[in-house]
Amino acid sequence: MKVVIAPDSFKESLCAPDAAQAIARGWLRARPSDELVLRPMADGGEGTVDAVLAAQPGERRECRVCGPLGLPVTAHWGWLNDATAVIEMAAASGLHWVPERKRDAARTTSRGTGELLREALQAGARKIILGLGGSATNDAGLGLLQALGVRFLDAQGAELGDGGAALATLESIDLSGLDPRLKQVEIEVAADVNNPLCGPRGASAVFGPQKGATPEQVEQLDEALRHFAAVAAKTLGEDHSLFPGVGAAGGLGFASRAFLKARFRPGIELVAELSGLEEAMQGAALAITGEGRLDGQSLHGKTPVGVARLAKRNGVPLIALAGSLGEGLAELREEGIEAAFSLVPGPVSLAQACAQAAPELENRAEALARFWSVAQAAR
Structure with missing residues (x-):
């Protein structure tokens, strides 16, 4: 199965390439035979x-x-x-x-x-x-x-x-x-x-x-x-x-x-074009994106929504992983984000969350891959 991994940076903790690698490591722990295509993203700012x-x-x-x-x-x-x-x-x-x-x-x-x-x-x-x-x-x-x-x-x-x-x-x-x-x-x-x-x-x-x-x-x-x-x-x-x-x-x-x-x-449109993101979506069964915080403000030009719109246009379901989730997630679903999950396992300080971003991203990606396997087997 082909999976496209296209996150933005997780501000103050992971650059986009490192975030993509962390997601890939977690996913492969559960599904080592899948084809992963990494396309780190940005919206014109840092990264x-x-x-x-x-x-x-x-x-x-x-x-x-x-x-x-x-x-x-x-x-x-x-x-x-x-x-x-x-x-x-x-x-x-x-x-x-x-x-x-x-x-x-x-x-x-x-x-x-x-x-x-x-x-x-x-x-x-x-x-x-x-x-x-x-x-x-x-x-x-x-x-x-x-x-x-x-x-x-x-x-x-x-x-x-x-x-x-x-x-x-x-x-x-x-x-x-x-x-x-x-x-x-x-x-x-x-x-x-x-x-x-x-x-x-x-x-x-x-x-x-x-x-x-x-x-x-x-x-x-x-x-x-x-x-x-x-x-x-x-x-x-x-x-x-x-x-x-x-x-x-x-x-x-x-x-x-x-x-x-x-x-x-x-x-996000320009970086997606330079990164060949649309071409990468061809034949993919799933896309994964993410950033530090996901909420209604993400509608205004932020990376996850840009990736989601492109995935939706190509008929690829998309899931987002974020450091934290805020209000407005229902609007994001309309743009193509099928589901979103926070990395934070419980009450932690911002410093702790940033320090643990990579392993938590791996863990969420692994859990997501295992759930995907169960859902596919139940079909």
């Missing part, structure tokens, strides 16, 4: 590079770039054999680089992500896939664009400093230094949100607080990004601030669309 490289020929590369606090960090990115670069903005500008006590959404910069794009251009990339998610920034891509040669000037002609708050003093944008190699490169953005840049559903209001923004800063940042959008519209001749997804990653989606002419796609 996207590893998920793609698990299925595509290429290599993982590293370089030193500017982190969200302005200090150097080592960030990874993927290089595929067809000259496609795969970049996670979180690798350079992610929230994990900022200790909780130092989080300040008004000051953090996306410059390091721009430096990763520059590395890809230097390597000769013909296509760049940019995954948005897990950002520490709320600068609408100011830092990214500065790294690519755009100058942002105040009324005195001085260049703006780092962070979204600086955009409040923006007077003009000089595009003459924008890296010309970008014109020869196709850029696809993988994002799992559809937020606009500003307003009650915008980058600052929805995502700013988790990056350290106070209520007062949320208002200031929202106004600063609105001002940026107005100056950008005057410069470019088009207002991009209301398009779905431009509020992703602290507004990095806005810079990608408005200045880099990027095409937006749902992250």
Whole structure:
């Protein structure tokens, strides 16, 4: 029997490839003769590079770039054999680089992500896939664009400093230094949100607080990004601030669309395509997915639902394993998740649950395989 195993990462405990391996080990303990096809997944955020490289020929590369606090960090990115670069903005500008006590959404910069794009251009990339998610920034891509040669000037002609708050003093944008190699490169953005840049559903209001923004800063940042959008519209001749997804990653989606002419796609759809997930579903009797938490919010672009929809389209039943389960599971069943099981055996702390994720995932997969055998024998 063929089984497709396509989980996302289990945040703070297992990356997607390790989660897939753990599920496979458990399943094979009960059904050692089955054919298992592993397709680790991601939705454009952390783990996207590893998920793609698990299925595509290429290599993982590293370089030193500017982190969200302005200090150097080592960030990874993927290089595929067809000259496609795969970049996670979180690798350079992610929230994990900022200790909780130092989080300040008004000051953090996306410059390091721009430096990763520059590395890809230097390597000769013909296509760049940019995954948005897990950002520490709320600068609408100011830092990214500065790294690519755009100058942002105040009324005195001085260049703006780092962070979204600086955009409040923006007077003009000089595009003459924008890296010309970008014109020869196709850029696809993988994002799992559809937020606009500003307003009650915008980058600052929805995502700013988790990056350290106070209520007062949320208002200031929202106004600063609105001002940026107005100056950008005057410069470019088009207002991009209301398009779905431009509020992703602290507004990095806005810079990608408005200045880099990027095409937006749902992250899970793009990673599934690169991973050959639909082809893997052909002839499968069962698919298994999973992530750290499964609930009604998973409907909004998260990996398990994306995998479930694809499995349903191909007539493959799907079961999900999750670190924890929340409300809204009935809606998930309508999307193709036939059943969902939690890894947690009983009351445990989050630290304990994360530490035991791999063995618990194996145990649940083994139990699931044994139950599947019983159900098949009873038919």
